[in-house]
Amino acid sequence: xxxxxxxxxxxxxxxxxxxxxxxxxxxxxxxxxxxxxxxxxxxxxxxxxxxxxxxxxxxxxxxxxxxxxxxxxxxxxxxxxxxxxxxxxxxxxxxxxxxxxxxxxxxxxxxxxxxxxxxxxxxxxxxxxxxxxxxxxxxxxxxxxxxxxxxxxxxxxxxxxxxxxxxxxxxxxxxxxxxxxxxxxxxxxxxxxxxxxxxxxxxxxxxxxxxxxxxxxxxxxxxxxxxxxxxxxxxxxxxxxxxxxxxxxxxxxxxxxxxxxxxxxxxxxxxxxxxxxxxxxxxxxxxxxxxxxxxxxxxxxxxxxxxxxxxxxxxxxxxxxxxxxxxxxxxxxxxxxxxxxxxxxxxxxxxxxxxxxxxxxxxxxxxxxxxxxxxxxxxxxxxxxxxxxxxxxxxxxxxxxxxxxxxxxx
Amino acid sequence: xxxxxxxxxxxxxxxxxxxxxxxxxxxxxxxxxxxxxxxxxxxxxxxxxxxxxxxxxxxxxxxxxxxxxxxxxxxxxxxxxxxxxxxxxxxxxxxxxxxxxxxxxxxxxxxxxxxxxxxxxxxxxxxxxxxxxxxxxxxxxxxxxxxxxxxxxxxxxxxxxxxxxxxxxxxxxxxxxxxxxxxxxxxxxxxxxxxxxxxxxxxxxxxxxxxxxxxxxxxxxxxxxxxxxxxxxxxxxxxxxxxxxxxxxxxxxxxxxxxxxxxxxxxxxxxxxxxxxxxxxxxxxxxxxxxxxxxxxxxxxxxxxxxxxxxxxxxxxxxxxxxxxxxxxxxxxxxxxxxxxxxxxxxxxxxxxxxxxxxxxxxxxxxxxxxxxxxxxxxxxxxxxxxxxxxxxxxxxxxxxxxxxxxxxx
Numbered sequence: 111x112x113x114x115x116x117x118x119x120x121x122x123x124x125x126x127x128x129x130x131x132x133x134x135x136x137x138x139x140x141x142x143x144x145x146x147x148x149x150x151x152x153x154x155x156x157x158x159x160x161x162x163x164x165x166x167x168x169x170x171x172x173x174x175x176x177x178x179x180x181x182x183x184x185x186x187x188x189x190x191x192x193x194x195x196x197x198x199x200x201x202x203x204x205x206x207x208x209x210x211x212x213x214x215x216x217x218x219x220x221x222x223x224x225x226x227x228x229x230x231x232x233x234x235x236x237x238x239x240x241x242x243x244x245x246x247x248x249x250x251x252x253x254x255x256x257x258x259x260x261x262x263x264x265x266x267x268x269x270x271x272x273x274x275x276x277x278x279x280x281x282x283x284x285x286x287x288x289x290x291x292x293x294x295x296x297x298x299x300x301x302x303x304x305x306x307x308x309x310x311x312x313x314x315x316x317x318x319x320x321x322x323x324x325x326x327x328x329x330x331x332x333x334x335x336x337x338x339x340x341x342x343x344x345x346x347x348x349x350x351x352x353x354x355x356x357x358x359x360x361x362x363x364x365x366x367x368x369x370x371x372x373x374x375x376x377x378x379x380x381x382x383x384x385x386x387x388x389x390x391x392x393x394x395x396x397x398x399x400x401x402x403x404x405x406x407x408x409x410x411x412x413x414x415x416x417x418x419x420x421x422x423x424x425x426x427x428x429x430x431x432x433x434x435x436x437x438x439x440x441x442x443x444x445x446x447x448x449x450x451x452x453x454x455x456x457x458x459x460x461x462x463x464x465x466x467x468x469x470x471x472x473x474x475x476x477x478x479x480x481x482x483x484x485x486x487x488x489x490x491x492x493x494x495x496x497x498x499x500x501x502x503x504x505x506x507x508x509x510x511x512x513x514x515x516x517x518x519x520x
Numbered sequence: 521x522x523x524x525x526x527x528x529x530x531x532x533x534x535x536x537x538x539x540x541x542x543x544x545x546x547x548x549x550x551x552x553x554x555x556x557x558x559x560x561x562x563x564x565x566x567x568x569x570x571x572x573x574x575x576x577x578x579x580x581x582x583x584x585x586x587x588x589x590x591x592x593x594x595x596x597x598x599x600x601x602x603x604x605x606x607x608x609x610x611x612x613x614x615x616x617x618x619x620x621x622x623x624x625x626x627x628x629x630x631x632x633x634x635x636x637x638x639x640x641x642x643x644x645x646x647x648x649x650x651x652x653x654x655x656x657x658x659x660x661x662x663x664x665x666x667x668x669x670x671x672x673x674x675x676x677x678x679x680x681x682x683x684x685x686x687x688x689x690x691x692x693x694x695x696x697x698x699x700x701x702x703x704x705x706x707x708x709x710x711x712x713x714x715x716x717x718x719x720x721x722x723x724x725x726x727x728x729x730x731x732x733x734x735x736x737x738x739x740x741x742x743x744x745x746x747x748x749x750x751x752x753x754x755x756x757x758x759x760x761x762x763x764x765x766x767x768x769x770x771x772x773x774x775x776x777x778x779x780x781x782x783x784x785x786x787x788x789x790x791x792x793x794x795x796x797x798x799x800x801x802x803x804x805x806x807x808x809x810x811x812x813x814x815x816x817x818x819x820x821x822x823x824x825x826x827x828x829x830x831x832x833x834x835x836x837x838x839x840x841x842x843x844x845x846x847x848x849x850x851x852x853x854x855x856x857x858x859x860x861x862x863x864x865x866x867x868x869x870x871x872x873x874x875x876x877x878x879x880x881x882x883x884x885x886x887x888x889x890x891x892x893x894x895x896x897x898x899x900x901x902x903x904x905x906x907x908x909x910x911x912x913x914x915x916x917x918x919x920x921x922x923x924x925x926x927x928x929x930x
Binding site (some may be wrong): 125126127128129153164167168171172174175176178179181182183186187189190192195196197202203204206208209230253254255277362 | 534578585595599606618
């Protein structure tokens with residue numbers, strides 16, 4: 111019998127009523143004759159409440175205790191769903207992280223999975239039970255509760271799928287799947303039936319909040335197919351896997367964007383004083399995420415480095431740079447706000463260098479100034495003024511014919 | 521270094537602010553140079569919220585899942601207290617039931633402790649940490665979360681004290697200690713400096729809601745001294761232990777009462793059809809608690825049996841008796857509502873049969889009718905009309921000079 115792992119996030123679990131809907135859905139899924147493992151995040155209200163209580167006690171909770179606290183919310187939610195499944199005629203058992211056999215390292219709040227012993231889950235599955243797993247948590251080698259940080263429940267789901275040799279992981283989401291562009295801003299966008307892991311990684315990294323890159327990376331590593339689908343409507347979602355059938359000339363698969371980007375530039379008087387590695391080490395130590403990095407030379411001798419950060423981390427980044435100015439040795443720093451990033455994504459892009467040129471040409475014709483550029487094998491990102499972001503996404507969507515239906519190979 | 525286990529219940533943990541007060545108190549306690557284990561119940565708001573959520577999903581949650589659900593509330597609360605201790609300069613670690621080494625049987629919702637392996641707690645204590653234990657929970661032999669039912673957190677505290685060979689258990693309560701009578705209804709009542717385990721068991725069973733009999737029984741079995749004291753004021757509480765120094769002529773130590781008692785009587789036509797054991801078996805199977813039982817004979821031939829139950833369980837008891845009327849073979853049933861139970865307690869009572877007589881004489885002089893009587897070695901209970909309850913408690917308190925200060929032997 112095939113095993114399937116499904117994951118429901120906070121938006122699907124807001125109320126007991128919605129949890130009952132999830133229960134009915136998973137009973138139906140299991141009824142198709144599969145072994146079913148359901149990973150749940152916390153009810154959003156609990157998560158908010160718990161965090162608020164903690165904030166009333168301390169600004170800096172120990173990560174170990176914060177893990178014990180937030181993990182309890184998912185434990186509670188998993189018990190609720192197990193009750194709901196039982197109430198509606200199914201067999202179910204809830205398991206907290208320490209009961210699932212998910213072993214992690216000691217890094218509380220951002221733990222990495224070291225090993226999964228799925229024996230207990232398999233025993234429950236053999237009894238015909240739907241196994242409801244409290245998401246984003248495991249247990250350390252010293253029997254402490256650990257949590258995984260962002261994308262944690264998806265990561266739980268994929269890790270369990272690997273251990274159970276599951277057929278696939280289905281991520282039930284508030285969206286129907288992965289789209290060629292955000293339907294909110296590009297009217298012509300359409301749902302992609304399939305994307306590759308690499309494309310999904312770019313979509314995820316470039317601002318599509320549907321799946322966390324970490325879970326996609328794990329799925330890619332072990333070749334576990336992922337499906338992103340709606341928990342509201344029963345329609346086909348997007349299949350994420352290694353090889354994707356696609357029409358040859360559809361080099362670009364989607365357009366992603368991210369708003370509220372800030373460019374920071376720091377300059378040095380000479381190459382002797384420049385210590386670029388140190389700049390990013392200092393920022394990383396302070397948990398400031400740097401995205402696009404561009405190095406340039408002004409006046410032929412003065413090295414400068416520009417990089418983008420999100421608006422949220424701007425104040426902290428300035429503080430860190432100010433504090434470290436002496437040791438880093440830079441002579442000036444400036445910044446530009448009101449920027450956005452727009453990217454085109456497609457795994458066939460690497461073999462066709464004309465794609466980036468076509469992107470820049472179209473933006474040029476549209477008089478949209480490009481401030482920074484970053485490329486990878488499967489995407490090209492440009493930083494542009496934020497007030498041109500929506501227009502840029504739309505013209506690029508049109509330029510690469512993304513509204514056109516794909517003709518699959520089959 | 522001596523080890524002390526303290527317990528804080530819901531009323532001490534209503535808000536983050538109150539949890540901070542508890543944190544400061546335990547830091548101070550530990551500062552006296554002791555190993556300190558703190559057992560906490562759940563924040564009352566969480567407990568209410570969780571139960572309400574569960575009730576929205578099902579009227580009959582599985583006990584296993586209910587255990588996972590309610591245990592998570594105490595886990596969350598223990599993490600909060602650990603954070604608060606750390607924030608205010610102490611060292612602390614929170615442990616959920618499965619981390620404390622409290623092994624139980626499989627009876628979810630009302631699990632019995634089979635074994636405590638306190639190794640992990642001892643390791644944390646050796647590091648100078650205050651160990652904050654999520655109350656009323658343990659783990660079954662098959663690694664399921666179990667909870668202990670009523671009095672669970674006190675039971676956790678005593679069980680851990682046994683395993684840790686602790687000096688004592690301190691129960692921080694909303695009351696200052698054990699009183700000769702409820703101060704709410706007997707103005708002359710005073711706090712008892714000491715009571716014996718047996719007396720405490722009677723106080724607990726006879727309606728004083730301060731300590732659950734189960735925890736007292738466990739403490740008695742292993743001779744662990746208990747102290748009941750206020751979490752609000754720093755005043756001496758009541759010491760509960762095996763041998764109690766007391767003035768010889770103070771035979772009666774306290775007066776307890778319980779309101780909303782109902783007497784049920786069932787009668788048989790003959791001894792042949794009477795099956796008294798079966799009546800109480802059927803009631804017990806339906807979780808109806810029977811208190812005082814009196815057997816009498818009417819007309820010389822017709823056996824009857826009267827017993828008291830609480831008002832809450834009246835409807836259910838009637839339903840059960842009605843359903844089982846045929847198999848139980850009784851010929852009539854009647855009941856009397858509006859009753860209360862008033863008891864006098866004292867472990868020296870057994871050697872002085874005059875105490876009961878003096879009690880009845882005084883009630884007689886006061887024209888308070890006695891409906892039923894029940895005695896044990898250390899208490900006498902009478903069932904009387906509820907509207908006479910407060911007066912009865914007061915006259916008995918006066919009759920046995922309970923307002924008088926004890927002269928201890930030391």
